[in-house]
Amino acid sequence: MSEPEHIVSPKIYLTIFLALILGTALTTWAAFQNFGRFNIVIALAIATAKATLVVLYFMHARYAEKRTRLVIVCALFWLAIMLVLTLSDYKTRRPRMSRLVSPAVCYPV
Amino acid sequence: MWIFLVTEVLFFGGMFLTYTINRHYFFTAFGIGSNTLDITLGTTNTIVLIMSSFTMAMAVWSAQTGKKKLVPLFLILTLALGCVFLGIKFVEYKQKFDHHLIPGYGFDMTYRSTHPAPGDEAKEIALEKKEVEEAFASDPDTNAHAQLYFSLYFAMTGLHALHMIVGAGLLVWLIKASLGGRFTPQYHTPVENVGLYWHFVDIVWIYLFPLLYLIDRHR
Numbered sequence: 001m002s003e004p005e006h007i008v009s010p011k012i013y014l015t016i017f018l019a020l021i022l023g024t025a026l027t028t029w030a031a032f033q034n035f036g037r038f039n040i041v042i043a044l045a046i047a048t049a050k051a052t053l054v055v056l057y058f059m060h061a062r063y064a065e066k067r068t069r070l071v072i073v074c075a076l077f078w079l080a081i082m083l084v085l086t087l088s089d090y091k092t093r094r095p096r097m098s099r100l101v102s103p104a105v106c107y108p109v
Numbered sequence: 110m111w112i113f114l115v116t117e118v119l120f121f122g123g124m125f126l127t128y129t130i131n132r133h134y135f136f137t138a139f140g141i142g143s144n145t146l147d148i149t150l151g152t153t154n155t156i157v158l159i160m161s162s163f164t165m166a167m168a169v170w171s172a173q174t175g176k177k178k179l180v181p182l183f184l185i186l187t188l189a190l191g192c193v194f195l196g197i198k199f200v201e202y203k204q205k206f207d208h209h210l211i212p213g214y215g216f217d218m219t220y221r222s223t224h225p226a227p228g229d230e231a232k233e234i235a236l237e238k239k240e241v242e243e244a245f246a247s248d249p250d251t252n253a254h255a256q257l258y259f260s261l262y263f264a265m266t267g268l269h270a271l272h273m274i275v276g277a278g279l280l281v282w283l284i285k286a287s288l289g290g291r292f293t294p295q296y297h298t299p300v301e302n303v304g305l306y307w308h309f310v311d312i313v314w315i316y317l318f319p320l321l322y323l324i325d326r327h328r
Binding site for chain 1: 111112114115118119122123125126129130133148152155156159160162163165166167170173174304305308309311312315316318319320322323324326327328
């Protein structure tokens with residue numbers, strides 16, 4: 001490696017570790033509160049925040065070279081293509097799909 | 110290593126996608142399936158895994174700063190925490206076998222609430238019974254749809270556990286090499302790459318935990 005590598009200090013690791021534990025406590029607490037349809041949004045937001053901390057600090061993405069960052073962005077981009085296109089397909093075909101499952105599920109009274 | 114992790118993101122992404130679609134169609138069945146999971150064990154496991162990620166990060170730091178004695182120590186700690194995780198997962202799987210919640214011939218969502226074991230709390234059982242009855246009232250095919258939830262539960266946590274086992278194997282290899290003082294500030298790429306892999310597996314669990322354990326606790 002030509003560039004000297006960045007060394008993350010144990011202090012930062014410890015802070016991130018504590019933040020992750022806090023996030024776990026928070027998401028468990030939030031799951032027992034009734035936020036209606038926002039429960040899942042909150043759960044995923046906390047999970048994404050935790051994952052971001054892991055990628056940025058534990059996996060050193062924050063200090064990584066541009067090429068590595070590009071690879072990470074690619075992963076997210078391709079994942080987004082897969083999720084968005086497939087889900088929009090399912091969403092727009094729902095009436096047809098519903099014939100495959102019991103009417104009670106698709107047409108609740 | 111990062112490129113390999115990209116393929117892994119899409120590999121697990123496909124399973125998360127399948128989960129999302131089925132959860133959308135079979136909302137109630139997924140909810141009662143999720144509520145049968147043991148939240149104490151699940152949370153403990155999340156904390157254990159985060160701790161192991163921390164010790165792994167510290168192993169990388171020790172290698173980078175040339176603390177040759179600390180490298181194997183942190184790696185052994187990581188391996189031990191990984192084994193604790195797998196042990197707890199084993200206990201959870203065993204519970205599902207006992208409660209007839211393995212997809213297949215014997216699957217019965219009502220089994221646990223109608224056959225309480227001596228150690229079960231009556232209140233908890235009554236709550237589960239009510240929940241299961243409500244689910245069957247709104248969807249007569251609850252058993253079939255809850256099986257979908259458990260199929261996905263076992264596929265996703267199973268694949269995750271398989272990754273942990275592979276990670277544990279890699280750790281054993283690193284521990285062996287680090288005991289011989291193999292890793293120095295000049296050469297520690299293996300420690301770093303196994304670290305990346307280990308953290309990735311941690312991230313998968315960070316998403317699995319709320320999606321599998323916590324989706325329907327608020328009722």
